[in-house]
Amino acid sequence: MIPLIDKTIKKIRLGLASKKAFMPVLLMCSCYLPADQGQSDNPAYKPLRPVFLSVEKALQKGDNTLFEQKKSHLKAYPLYPYLEALSLKNRFFHISQRDIDRFVKQHGKGLPTRQLQNEWLNFLLQQKQWRAYKMAYHKNPVPTPKFECSLGVAYLNTQHPKLAWKKAEKLWLTGSSQHKSCNSLFIAWKKAGKLTQPLAEQRFWLAIDDSNITFARYLSKNITNTPGQKRIEQFWKARDIPWHLAKSGSAEALGSALESTTQYVVKRLVRLNAQEGASLWLALRKTLPLNKTQKDKIDHWLALRLARNLRINYDKTLAQLDPHYQFSDVTQWRIRQALSRQDWPRVNRLIPQLPDKDQQHPRWQYWRAIAIASNPSAIRKTRVHQNIKDQTSDTLLKSLSQERDFYGFLAAEIRDQDVKLNAARTSVNPKDVRRLIRQFDAFDRIPEWLALGRYYEAQSELNRLRPQLSEKQRPLVAWLAKQWGWHFQSIVTAAQESLWDDLTLRFPLPKIDYFQTIAQENKLDTSWPLAITRQESAFHPKARSHKGARGLMQLMPATARMTARLNHIKYNSSRDLYNPAINIVLGTAHLADLKERFDNNRIYATAAYNAGSSRVRRWVKARGNLPLDIWIETIPFDETRQYVQNVLTYRAIYNRLNQQPGNMLSDEETSMLALVSPAENQVSMASPETSFEIP
CATH class of the missing domain: 1.10.530.10 (Lysozyme)
Known part of the structure; x- marks a missing residue:
């Protein structure tokens, strides 16, 4: 405590x-605050906790003596499997796969088993017991890069080269460096002549797509055929001189690498100089043989980056990049640009360009209402709700004010109303909870970890368990977490399971x-x-x-x-x-x-x-x-x-x-909202020639 x-x-x-x-x-x-114990503080387990901690400490030091003395006393304690796993770890030199299998059969495939399996696989690797490693991995896979690479090495050392080469090829195709345990596998794979030029070049371009330039330079050593070398040479030229892409013959020389090269070069130049990068792309998109999907990808990235800059007016460039408002997130930032200028006619024109679903979002319903109601020549009143002259605006705000979100609460402030909570508790059947706890041992272990203040272990248990839960069972975790005083998990699970109206769980x-x-x-x-x-x-x-x-x-x-x-x-x-x-x-x-x-x-x-x-x-x-x-x-x-x-x-x-x-806002804060702020508080945006900085 x-x-x-x-x-x-x-x-x-x-x-x-x-x-x-x-x-x-x-x-x-x-000074410490008391932990919120809830129902996690089981009085029957309280005297066993200090015993567990002392045995755990001894086992972590490699001493099994205390465990042997106390294990009969602790077998009924929910965290006992962790102690048994530590005991087995200390005796790896004297046990076999049968002992691991017996543990799995007794305790299932929960977190104690996963931790024991990690230690067992590491031990077998250190001892280079390749056949045993292969058997252990297949019985209880741990698909991390280290263990996957080691499985390939195990195949190689047990005369299964075809399986080893298949594993090596799968692990090879990534744009970043692999775990060091892959090194010996890749060396043998290359030596056997299995690294083809297409595979070598494919990984180079994956690294470019990930902007992993240092790694790409290293990978280029594997590319020895003339066409591949020419494509890479064209990439480095374009990287150093972006307008090289506009030269005749550059696109043909790049071939299949044109998209990766263009994306990298344009993005790099835009980050250095937004105006020049935009000019380059607008010129290239007219001539480069890219398909619509490829062009849209760059259009979208560039338009979004420019639209997010509220200090520079990029309206003309944005109209070229997204003339038909096909990118919703870009349109939303164009609306924000109009808001920053308090250009209400433009706000009114842009919101209908959003997809119907986005138009119905409370954010844009709110700004639609404000744009309709905002009239620079209107007489500003002291209370905001008296200033709403347009019935459509009033209707929108009235509807919004019933919602429990930021824009609903803003609408309530404007209408001088209390915010609406719309709360509803989740109905929980106690029989379902008892059935869930009986089905999974982890629900005995989690509250014990919480009682010990071991949040990491409690979270690890739940992470391991969650994929096994049914759609009906998952919401019960939020209720259980609340009973345990585990507020973080009740909040997270309520969000994951869309229990939005149960404020007892969420707040x-x-x-x-x-x-x-x-x-x-x-x-x-x-x-x-x-x-x-x-x-x-x-x-x-x-x-x-x-x-x-x-x-x-x-x-x-x-x-x-x-x-x-x-x-x-x-x-x-x-x-x-x-x-x-x-x-x-x-x-x-x-x-x-x-x-x-x-x-x-x-x-x-x-x-x-x-x-x-x-x-x-x-x-x-x-x-x-x-x-x-x-x-x-x-x-x-x-x-x-x-x-x-x-x-x-x-x-x-x-x-x-x-x-x-x-209330969400004070009276002073409410008086600072758009409907009551002076119309002359408008800001001008710099022209593209005055600044190129993007926030």
Whole structure:
């Protein structure tokens, strides 16, 4: 059990006041929040957990003595198979495939078996027991590059060259480097004369398609025939001098490699100089013998890249690349360009160019309503809903305001209504749950891992189990996860199974009293940091992003150090960020810092929490005079735009769940929406000659 947070936390003073006066060091105690145990804390297993941990530790050191002493006592414990697997691993020199088969028969093909099989295959590889490896792999395949390559080597060493060459050819055809265990297989394959020139050249172009230039240079050594060498020579020339593609004879010399070369060269030049790259492609597309599908592929990529640039008017180029509005995502960005200029007639013309399905999306229903209602000569009223003069616009907004999403909530704000939650709990039959638990042993092991705070193992168990579940069984996982206090998984599974209306699964309220205390100390409303946490980690205390952000509120270590220093919060190392109490204190303080940094603008602060302050400052400088809803819609990064919309929406939902007023925006924020912002707040776009930078 994680120790309860000390009562001295009540004395914490964070936020603006902490920067103006000396404060005692915060979090003097070793403060942790209690884990949400739910039904995962089975009292019958509680005395067995310390025994399990001590035996596991001994086995990991290679000592089986304690396991032999305690195994009869632990056999009824759900995690016992992991101990038995570790015991077998320690005795690999003294066991055979029969012992592995016996384990599989007894415990099934769950995660303990998968982990044991990985170790067994690695052992057989180290011992070069090729026949045993081949037998073990076929009994319980582990299709990773390492083990697949090793299977080819096993075929080679057991006099099955045809199978080895077939495996080598399959593994060869990739645009990136293979696992090092493939090296000996590829060497033997080449030595046997099985690497044909078409295969050698095919892999070169796969590397080019992946923009893996260094690897492509290495692969070019395998291409020895004259036609292949000429195609590669033409590629390098075009890479160095893009307009070389326009020369007579270049396309013929490239032959089947024309598409790969053209895509690579055009994309590379556009990234260096958008205007020149666009000019090159518009010239090439008239002369190169590419089919419509090939041309459309480049048209789409280039049009989308240009359309996303809100600082430069590429309307004429876009009209050439996509004259018939066949690329929906490009059309959506053309609408955003029109929004950034507040060109409402153009918005009205462009939205009907979207496919019918996209037109019905709440996003474009909202902007259709605003475009219809927006009239620069109209008298602006104090309350937005009084300004809606067009009945079609009013009808659209009225319909939208019934929806539970960002645009529905915006429509509700405009109409001065509370947001609609439209919640409905999922009906669960207890008999189905009991039947599910009896069918799969993993449902005994998962809550035990959670009780031990071992989220990685719990997630690995579920990942291994999920493909075996039926369509009827999968939604039950969300309900079980909620009972276990595993909020992350209840949220994820509810989304995977489209349980959109069950807000008890999708919007849990863990640590709500603690969030309230810390938010109040920072002069923030509770629902805002709660919504940030819901978006950042879905309440996963051990979450870590690929960039290194950690914990509930996904703080980078450098940000945590800076926030701790500014707010006089005790912080020792990045390991502290996996402590929920410290993470919430630091994350909420950082949010308060951002709010102050952006003059109390909650929307800018939310964007900065995701994209960083410097980037948001640039966006504010470029488009800060736009109405608030247009500014959000024209955030250049899809991730950040969705992030801001989600956080605002989640905050409104949490407000309602906490019996607070159901508004997404404050009165001041509502007054900054497009329908009440002065019409003269329009921005001009630079001509293509003035700037080539693409955000």
